[in-house]
Every structure is written in structure tokens, then in C-alpha cells.
Amino acid sequence: MLPRRGLVAALGATGMLPFAAHAQDNKAQERWPSRAAQMIVAFPPGGQADVAARPTAAALERVFGQAVPVVNRPGAGGILGSASVARAAPDGYTALMALSSLGVLPESERIMGRAPAYTVDQLAPVARITADPTVLVVPTGAPWRTLEEFIADAKRRPGAITFGSAGNYSTLHVAMAMLTGSAGIDLLHVPFQGGGPALTGLLSGTLDSLASGPGPALPHVREGRLRALGCWGRERIPGFETVPTFIEQGHPDVEFYIWSGVFLPAATPAAIQERWREALRQVCAGDEALRRALDAAGSPVAYQDGEEFQRFFRDDTARLVRAVQRIGKVD
Structure with missing residues (x-):
């Protein structure tokens, strides 16, 4: 009989310990999850x-x-x-x-x-x-009631209208870049640390516009604090049935989903x-x-x-x- 230390060494030498470890891994996976x-x-x-x-x-x-x-x-x-x-x-x-x-x-x-x-x-x-397709929202106090008015004003005042995002190259940034490229307009990008803070910036008057996920924006649209001008989907969004898509509004390549x-x-x-x-x-x-x-x-x-x-x-x-x-x- 080998002492325990010798037995472990012998098993290791014959390559049996990896099998034991593998069996332990399998048991751990079978018990998963065992904690938060x-x-x-x-x-x-x-x-x-x-x-x-x-x-x-x-x-x-x-x-x-x-x-x-x-x-x-x-x-x-x-x-x-x-x-x-x-x-x-x-x-x-x-x-x-x-x-x-x-x-x-x-x-x-x-x-x-x-x-x-x-x-x-x-x-x-x-x-x-x-x-979800993103949706373009602006404060209800903003002068634009339609996408056409928004684009026309942006063309008159290049770089004057701001839009927020969750950060450089975030989904909200990329979505708006698709629209500005298609419409031929120049907006001022204001990056935040996330979509939530960007939405707060829009509601507080720090921003003029935002490409938002429909979920966070919908309660504020229903409460009359925000107005939706268009959405990036191929079809209209549930809850935003009166808001036309950008495809409907003459921008066939502007389609984006969060x-x-x-x-x-x-x-x-x-x-x-x-x-x-x-x-x-x-x-x-x-x-x-x-x-x-x-x-x-x-x-x-x-x-x-x-x-x-x-x-x-x-x-x-x-x-x-x-x-x-x-x-x-x-x-």
C-alpha cells in the first residue's frame, strides 16, 4: 500500500488525475448554478x-x-x-x-x-x-413637428442642432449618422456615458434631439414631454403607430435596430x-x-x-x- 502522498504522485504520473479533475468539472456543471x-x-x-x-x-x-x-x-x-x-x-x-x-x-x-x-x-x-428600431425624439417645446421641418432647419443652420448618444460609435451615434448621411445634414454630436443619461439630457433641455430605443422614450412621449419624428424600422413601431418610418419619408437606406x-x-x-x-x-x-x-x-x-x-x-x-x-x- 502506498501512502496517500505516494498514491497521488503515482496517479499523476499515470495521467489519472486529469480524469479526476474532469469528473469534478462535470459534477460542478451538473450542479450549476450553485450561487448567484x-x-x-x-x-x-x-x-x-x-x-x-x-x-x-x-x-x-x-x-x-x-x-x-x-x-x-x-x-x-x-x-x-x-x-x-x-x-x-x-x-x-x-x-x-x-x-x-x-x-x-x-x-x-x-x-x-x-x-x-x-x-x-x-x-x-x-x-x-x-x-427594436430606434426612434428620433425631440422635446415637445422644439420648433420641429415633422422630420421635414427638422431637416430643413438643420440645413439652414449646419452644426447648430445637437443630438446625444451613449458615446462615440455607440448604437445611438451610428443610427443618427445613417440619418444625417442620407439627409445631407450636419448635427453637433454630444456623447454621454449611456442612453439613460442622454435621455435625461434631452428631457432637461441640454440636447435638441436623440435617437433612442423605443422603450425608454415611450413613457415620455405618452406624457407629452417628447415628440417622435421618425423611426429607423422597416415597419412602424408598436406604441408609435402614428410615427412614420424614415423609409416612408424618403430615406430608403436608413434602417437600424437596437x-x-x-x-x-x-x-x-x-x-x-x-x-x-x-x-x-x-x-x-x-x-x-x-x-x-x-x-x-x-x-x-x-x-x-x-x-x-x-x-x-x-x-x-x-x-x-x-x-x-x-x-x-x-x-
């Missing part, structure tokens, strides 16, 4: 990612039987929070509720001459939760990724509280997962990267 799994939002509270994350996390708690706290980690237009998940331990306990800017930000870093803080291949797409989706570190075991996917599929299909919350926010469920979401993410990212390259370097 946090959901990172790379923007401040109040923006589109936050609107999607909070009811989704609450629904997941009912499936996982564990807490799913939402942690806002803003900075650099979404780069800091996204990079933190890309570098997180691949154990399934750190997920990202991302927006479509996720694939754009690394390219924007390259354009600015910086090494990207993360790359998209460091993150695994798990499931899409929502997909989508929200859950990502995990790329090295997360396939079994744990599938556990997340199964849970998200379940809550998006059958959790009435989640669906009511997103419907009330004007951002209904538009679920995708698996190869369908991977293909959507790849194609959408390629289109947005081309738009960012057209914007070029921002001083």
Missing part, C-alpha cells in the same frame, strides 16, 4: 440594455433558484463593462446583457489608433431578447451555455411578468438563440462596422 450569477450592463441605469436586463434577470431567478443581480458597469460607451465580461472567469456566473454596439466598439478602438479592450470572439452569443442579447465568456463550457439558453428560452416564451414588463416598456420580446442568433449577430455586426468605418476617426 450576475448580469452585467455596460451602461448606466435607464437605457435600453437596463430595460431588458432587469425583468430578464428577475425571471431567470425564478428558473435558476438563485439570485441574478444586475450590475451596471458603465464607461467608455460600453467598452469597460463588455471587456470585464470578456475577461471574466468562464464559469457561467458572469453574463453580459449587450446591445448591438458590442460588435462595433472594438472597430472604433482600432479607428482611434488604440488596441481593442476586447474582441467579439472572446464572447459567446447565447440569446437575443429584444430587437437589440439586446445575453453573452458569456467564450470559454464557458457548452453545457453551461446551454443551461443559460434553455432558461432564457423558457422565460421569454412563458414568463408573463417578463413579457408584460418588456411590452409596457415598448420593447417586446424578439427571441433568437443558437445558430439563428449567431448568424444575426455576425451579419448585424458586419453592417454596423461598415457604418463606423464611414464615420471615421472622431476627435
